[in-house]
Amino acid sequence: GAVVSQHPSWVICKSGTSVKIECRSLDFQATTMFWYRQFPKQSLMLMATSNEGSKATYEQGVEKDKFLINHASLTLSTLTVTSAHPEDSSFYICSASSGPNTEAFFGQGTRLTVV
Amino acid sequence: GNSVTQMEGPVTLSEEAFLTINCTYTATGYPSLFWYVQYPGEGLQLLLKATKADDKGSNKGFEATYRKETTSFHLEKGSVQVSDSAVYFCALSDPLSRGSARQLTFGSGTQLTVLP
Numbered sequence: 001g002a003v004v005s006q007h008p009s010w011v012i013c014k015s016g017t018s019v020k021i022e023c024r025s026l027d028f029q030a031t032t033m034f035w036y037r038q039f040p041k042q043s044l045m046l047m048a049t050s051n052e053g054s055k056a057t058y059e060q061g062v063e064k065d066k067f068l069i070n071h072a073s074l075t076l077s078t079l080t081v082t083s084a085h086p087e088d089s090s091f092y093i094c095s096a097s098s099g100p101n102t103e104a105f106f107g108q109g110t111r112l113t114v115v
Numbered sequence: 116g117n118s119v120t121q122m123e124g125p126v127t128l129s130e131e132a133f134l135t136i137n138c139t140y141t142a143t144g145y146p147s148l149f150w151y152v153q154y155p156g157e158g159l160q161l162l163l164k165a166t167k168a169d170d171k172g173s174n175k176g177f178e179a180t181y182r183k184e185t186t187s188f189h190l191e192k193g194s195v196q197v198s199d200s201a202v203y204f205c206a207l208s209d210p211l212s213r214g215s216a217r218q219l220t221f222g223s224g225t226q227l228t229v230l231p
Binding site for chain 2: 004006009034041042043044046049093095104105106107109111
């Protein structure tokens, strides 16, 4: 299958700082990328959907000013957690799709810990 | 809206035991159904899928049949191994998203531990 690489795999940051997470499709062009958040022992909650070259569509209850998503190229999307707080600590996972009705492939996830 | 209900875990089995993880769904239209597996510290990997009623998805000894009449997609394996220990997620793709990239709705996940 296609490969999606997420970086970093884990990060620890101080409260009030910002953290950027990258999601790259290595061997295909991703017209759409999805960002999920997973709390311990819980399911994945979709945060936002981003299409290359346009603004992300955020799910209800997700603060767009806090979770900045950029999808500037067909192989890269970034999620920036701004002014991070301990409650933002979570496992963030991206997935990428090459087009309509195609399978989405998942990155390996990023464990964010805010101290 | 769409929803996926999964059997609550954790599930602990001995090696070579039979596995069933129940999954039922609610959706308008005819979704595609998926099982994903998540190993510790990793992202999700697609295990198997079925795109229409009565389809059977299979991979690595795991099977699941798309049952429209019972809106179910139960995961089964005849003989589990220690290496199957992971979290398993049932998911459906939004039938309203035809023509655009698939948006997935996930179940809550079921932790499986297989003991030697």
